[in-house]
Amino acid sequence: MMTPAVIARVMLIAFGAFLVAVPWLIPVILNKFWVSVIAEIMIWSLFAASVNLLFGYIGLLSFGQALYFGFGMYGVAIGVATLGLSFWPAFGLGIVASIAIALVSGIFAVRLTWHYFAIITVVFSLIFYFFAVSVKPLTGGDDGINFALPPTFSIGGVTGSFSDANFQYFFILATVALCFFLMHRVIRSPLGKAFVAIRDNDVRAALIGLNVYQLRLIAFVMAGFLAGVAGALFAFFGRYASASYMFYHVSGEAVVWAIVGGAGTLFGPVVGTTLFIVIREIVSTHWEHHAFIVGAVAILVVIFAPKGLVGLWNAELARWSERTNDASVKTKLRTEP
Amino acid sequence: MTEAVLRTENLTKRFGGLTAVDNLSLNLPGRRLHAIIGPNGAGKTTFFNLVSGLLAADSGRVFFQGRDITGLKPHEVSRLGIKRTMQIKSVFPQLSVAENLWVTRHATKRVLHPFRAASSDLETRERVEHTLEQIGLTALAQRPAGTLSYGDVALLEIGMAVISEPRLLLLDEPTCGMSPAETERAVAKIKQLARTIDIVIIEHDMSVVFEIADDITVMAQGGILASGNPDEISGDERVREAYLGRPEDEDYVEEAIHA
Numbered sequence: 143m144m145t146p147a148v149i150a151r152v153m154l155i156a157f158g159a160f161l162v163a164v165p166w167l168i169p170v171i172l173n174k175f176w177v178s179v180i181a182e183i184m185i186w187s188l189f190a191a192s193v194n195l196l197f198g199y200i201g202l203l204s205f206g207q208a209l210y211f212g213f214g215m216y217g218v219a220i221g222v223a224t225l226g227l228s229f230w231p232a233f234g235l236g237i238v239a240s241i242a243i244a245l246v247s248g249i250f251a252v253r254l255t256w257h258y259f260a261i262i263t264v265v266f267s268l269i270f271y272f273f274a275v276s277v278k279p280l281t282g283g284d285d286g287i288n289f290a291l292p293p294t295f296s297i298g299g300v301t302g303s304f305s306d307a308n309f310q311y312f313f314i315l316a317t318v319a320l321c322f323f324l325m326h327r328v329i330r331s332p333l334g335k336a337f338v339a340i341r342d343n344d345v346r347a348a349l350i351g352l353n354v355y356q357l358r359l360i361a362f363v364m365a366g367f368l369a370g371v372a373g374a375l376f377a378f379f380g381r382y383a384s385a386s387y388m389f390y391h392v393s394g395e396a397v398v399w400a401i402v403g404g405a406g407t408l409f410g411p412v413v414g415t416t417l418f419i420v421i422r423e424i425v426s427t428h429w430e431h432h433a434f435i436v437g438a439v440a441i442l443v444v445i446f447a448p449k450g451l452v453g454l455w456n457a458e459l460a461r462w463s464e465r466t467n468d469a470s471v472k473t474k475l476r477t478e479p
Numbered sequence: 480m481t482e483a484v485l486r487t488e489n490l491t492k493r494f495g496g497l498t499a500v501d502n503l504s505l506n507l508p509g510r511r512l513h514a515i516i517g518p519n520g521a522g523k524t525t526f527f528n529l530v531s532g533l534l535a536a537d538s539g540r541v542f543f544q545g546r547d548i549t550g551l552k553p554h555e556v557s558r559l560g561i562k563r564t565m566q567i568k569s570v571f572p573q574l575s576v577a578e579n580l581w582v583t584r585h586a587t588k589r590v591l592h593p594f595r596a597a598s599s600d601l602e603t604r605e606r607v608e609h610t611l612e613q614i615g616l617t618a619l620a621q622r623p624a625g626t627l628s629y630g631d632v633a634l635l636e637i638g639m640a641v642i643s644e645p646r647l648l649l650l651d652e653p654t655c656g657m658s659p660a661e662t663e664r665a666v667a668k669i670k671q672l673a674r675t676i677d678i679v680i681i682e683h684d685m686s687v688v689f690e691i692a693d694d695i696t697v698m699a700q701g702g703i704l705a706s707g708n709p710d711e712i713s714g715d716e717r718v719r720e721a722y723l724g725r726p727e728d729e730d731y732v733e734e735a736i737h738a
């Protein structure tokens with residue numbers, strides 16, 4: 143029986159199989175360049191997921207997630223280039239740095255909601271953007287920090303290095319998949335249900351006994367973690383960190399990706415990010431004003447699919463399964479004597 | 480007389496120049512069903528907002544079972560066991576009816592598990608099913624609450640209050656917007672609840688008030704106009720005067736008296 147749940151599972155398995163096959167499949171049907179585009183899409187999808195956790199699940203629209211992405215990046219870059227750390231400690235430093243700054247700014251930001259919240263998140267990211275640009279000895283300012291390939295590292299006897307393109311791809315895939323799995327678990331847990339309740343009606347949520355402030359802060363730190371992991375991966379991927387990734391237009395892009403893909407759905411950010419990065423890669427080589435297409439697509443989706451592409455897909459699937467159910471009920475009735 | 484379940488001392492709330500609750504000192508003894516009535520704008524809902532922590536009082540204190548709860552946050556008040564329904568019905572519109580009950584039941588737990596699947600909690604699931612039966616919404620369990628009729632939302636709100644096992648229940652016009660059949664169901668439910676839970680109900684429907692209340696407090700302009708049992712209230716001249724501006728309520732009082 144093809145229920146929506148079965149269809150979703152089949153699609154997930156097919157999608158997973160495709161991602162695993164990418165390093166061999168894509169060079170054959172396209173070229174090697176697209177393997178690294180797909181790796182980049184995965185990283186940015188994780189970043190968009192951090193916007194989604196806040197906006198789609200607890201109802202806070204952050205225009206400042208680039209700040210935590212930037213801290214993840216700089217944690218790695220400063221760790222490797224300045225402190226001489228090896229791979230895992232540098233990775234850990236990036237994640238801890240982004241969690242810490244998310245906690246500190248979240249303590250202030252989640253006191254506010256709606257546009258006040260959006261504004262304060264922008265303000266925080268601007269403050270740190272200008273700070274990063276100005277403390278040149280630490281951050282490299284506008285030029286950023288380039289660092290040599292991270293030292294080789296080993297996981298359980300297997301040694302690997304980001305200089306091996308396949309290794310790099312699978313490391314990114316595994317890390318992003320793990321983060322999405324964690325998010326999936328959180329969404330279905332009592333904690334995740336409490337998030338959604340707060341998104342739906344925060345006054346009622348408080349009246350049933352939920353500590354709205356504390357739960358918003360938890361979600362904010364979790365989102366900071368997701369953005370931080372994405373930033374740390376991106377630093378290893380590009381072998382550099384730069385303040386320009388902390389600028390708020392980076393945050394804004396992730397908001398568009400998450401909303402167009404479908405806020406409040408686990409895979410919405412993946413769909414939105416993929417769509418826009420593919421558009422960018424294809425169109426920008428031919429036409430410098432590719433932002434027009436991005437804008438047009440975003441506007442069309444918001445008008446015709448207010449719940450995003452994944453939301454639209456889910457709704458169609460539900461309608462289809464309802465119709466086939468009705469049909470099977472009718473056939474049953476007809477066969478009755 | 481048993482210890483007061485809810486007591487206020489000189490409670491005052493102003494909105495600009497308007498004093499919505501004016502030096503209100505109330506003493507509601509436990510194990511009785513209290514009704515608060517009064518004309519529009521008397522300050523009844525504001526009183527509930529002060530007790531439940533949605534608004535901060537300008538002065539005065541609130542005691543719940545002898546404990547000073549003045550200035551506590553809404554979730555802190557809720558966790559002491561004081562639950563309320565809203566005059567303007569308030570549920571989680573995008574969650575299903577069952578999920579509304581589920582999340583309400585879980586909200587009072589100290590720790591919300593971040594990774595275990597919510598659906599694996601069988602104890603809560605049984606409670607939800609039981610409550611759905613009690614309020615007669617089993618057939619609508621999977622519908623998003625935002626798509627329910629007004630009366631069904633009101634029933635759901637009562638269900639949410641019930642499933643959280645309150646010690647004190649504040650109901651703000653629970654039957655408003657219900658059909659006669661729904662009102663009957665809700666009134667029966669409230670009467671049954673009142674056997675085990677302390678209840679304060681704000682209600683405009685006088686037939687409901689005189690049917691279920693043990694004690695009635697009449698509010699007007701933020702203060703207490705009169706209080707007593709239903710017989711005393713229906714015979715009170717000042718109460719009848721306060722309602723003179725509202726003929727429809729006058730009729731209810733008449734009906735209730737002659738019933």
Ligand SMILES: Nc1ncnc2c1ncn2[C@@H]1O[C@H](COP(=O)(O)OP(=O)(O)OP(=O)(O)O)[C@@H](O)[C@H]1O
Nearest residue numbers: 494497499517518519520521522523524525526566
């Ligand atoms: N948040 C607020 N800001 C300003 N004024 C308010 C606010 N809440 C209530 N008021 C005013 O306070 C007064 C008391 O309002 P309240 O809602 O407590 O009355 P009520 O007795 O519940 O009336 P009703 O029977 O119409 O529900 C009214 O004049 C109202 O306009």
Ligand SMILES: [Mg+2]
Nearest residue numbers: 523524525566
């Ligand atoms: Mg009111």
